[in-house]
Amino acid sequence: MKKICLSLAALLLLFSCQEDEKTVNTDARVSKRTCVSNEVLERQLKENPELAIKMNQIEDFTMNTMTNGRLVNGRIEIPVVFNVLYRTASENISDAQLQSQLDVLNADFNATNSDFNQVPTLFSGVKANVGITFVLDRVIRKATTKTSWGTRDAMKKNKQGGIDPTTPTTKLNFWVCTIGGGILGYAQFPGGASSTDGVVVDSKYVGVTSNSGSAYPYNLGRTATHEVGHWMNLRHIWGDTTCGSDLVADTPTHNTANYGVPTYPHYSTCTGTPVEMTMNYMDYTDDRGMYMFTTGQKARINAIFVSGGARFSFAQP
Numbered sequence: 673m674k675k676i677c678l679s680l681a682a683l684l685l686l687f688s689c690q691e692d693e694k695t696v697n698t699d700a701r702v703s704k705r706t707c708v709s710n711e712v713l714e715r716q717l718k719e720n721p722e723l724a725i726k727m728n729q730i731e732d733f734t735m736n737t738m739t740n741g742r743l744v745n746g747r748i749e750i751p752v753v754f755n756v757l758y759r760t761a762s763e764n765i766s767d768a769q770l771q772s773q774l775d776v777l778n779a780d781f782n783a784t785n786s787d788f789n790q791v792p793t794l795f796s797g798v799k800a801n802v803g804i805t806f807v808l809d810r811v812i813r814k815a816t817t818k819t820s821w822g823t824r825d826a827m828k829k830n831k832q833g834g835i836d837p838t839t840p841t842t843k844l845n846f847w848v849c850t851i852g853g854g855i856l857g858y859a860q861f862p863g864g865a866s867s868t869d870g871v872v873v874d875s876k877y878v879g880v881t882s883n884s885g886s887a888y889p890y891n892l893g894r895t896a897t898h899e900v901g902h903w904m905n906l907r908h909i910w911g912d913t914t915c916g917s918d919l920v921a922d923t924p925t926h927n928t929a930n931y932g933v934p935t936y937p938h939y940s941t942c943t944g945t946p947v948e949m950t951m952n953y954m955d956y957t958d959d960r961g962m963y964m965f966t967t968g969q970k971a972r973i974n975a976i977f978v979s980g981g982a983r984f985s986f987a988q989p
């Protein structure tokens with residue numbers, strides 16, 4: 673609340689600034705005390721990275737009330753293209769398996785996942801419904817002779833035997849293939865080339881499979897949830913360094929990545945020794961151990977879909 677007030681104040685100062693400047697030319701004394709709001713705002717943005725997010729939230733609200741099309745009741749609907757590259761029959765996963773992945777994404781991003789109620793009371797005030805939905809656009813399949821595709825985007829290029837993305841500025845492209853090297857998946861953050869934009873998930877870890885299958889404990893489709901989190905600009909919750917920052921205020925500082933399913937409460941040894949939010953999708957736990965995003969993460973996500981945001985094209989009619 674404090675921050676909203678702060679940014680609103682900053683915005684109001686920006687507007688009042690224009691009037692002041694008219695008087696500046698005619699009076700040398702006045703120019704001394706010309707409006708410094710821009711400098712103030714710049715300083716505040718430097719001191720508080722969350723401010724830009726808050727300000728973008730205001731823009732987001734404005735956009736949602738002003739536009740139609742893909743923003744249905746303020747909700748963004750993202751068309752999904754699955755690009756399936758297969759050598760073996762098991763890599764050529766079924767349409768039903770792909771649909772189970774879409775179902776997981778829709779549940780996780782709309783807080784309808786069945787484990788959402790497992791979020792500890794400590795975090796119940798910040799657990800969030802991101803409110804973005806995913807709709808199947810098309811499935812493209814291609815047979816290959818490659819046994820693994822690596823992490824250098826070969827799967828995204830026709831010329832390298834892969835599949836070029838389909839209209840990546842308005843559709844979220846997934847590549848489903850064997851990555852190799854024990855990698856479950858990887859995503860491109862906002863700001864990268866559109867020719868490689870999207871998310872790669874290893875064929876084995878797409879959608880939901882049995883607890884006794886070989887994908888366990890990564891068998892609940894959460895690799896895609898985590899990777900789409902990155903695609904929407906979310907960082908790892910531990911900030912990719914010891915006691916690092918994920919640029920989100922309402923997630924606690926984690927020492928490092930957590931694996932398996934940590935017993936609650938798991939305490940951080942970072943400043944303030946907070947209880948870690950190991951059940952956040954942006955940690956590294958097993959699929960059954962992750963089941964929430966936060967309000968702060970939602971604000972970061974919303975910021976990329978507003979006018980001027982890196983993925984604004986997905987929010988347009």
Ligand code: ZN
Nearest residue numbers: 898899902908
């Ligand atoms: Zn990650």
Ligand code: CA
Nearest residue numbers: 918920923924
């Ligand atoms: Ca944080």
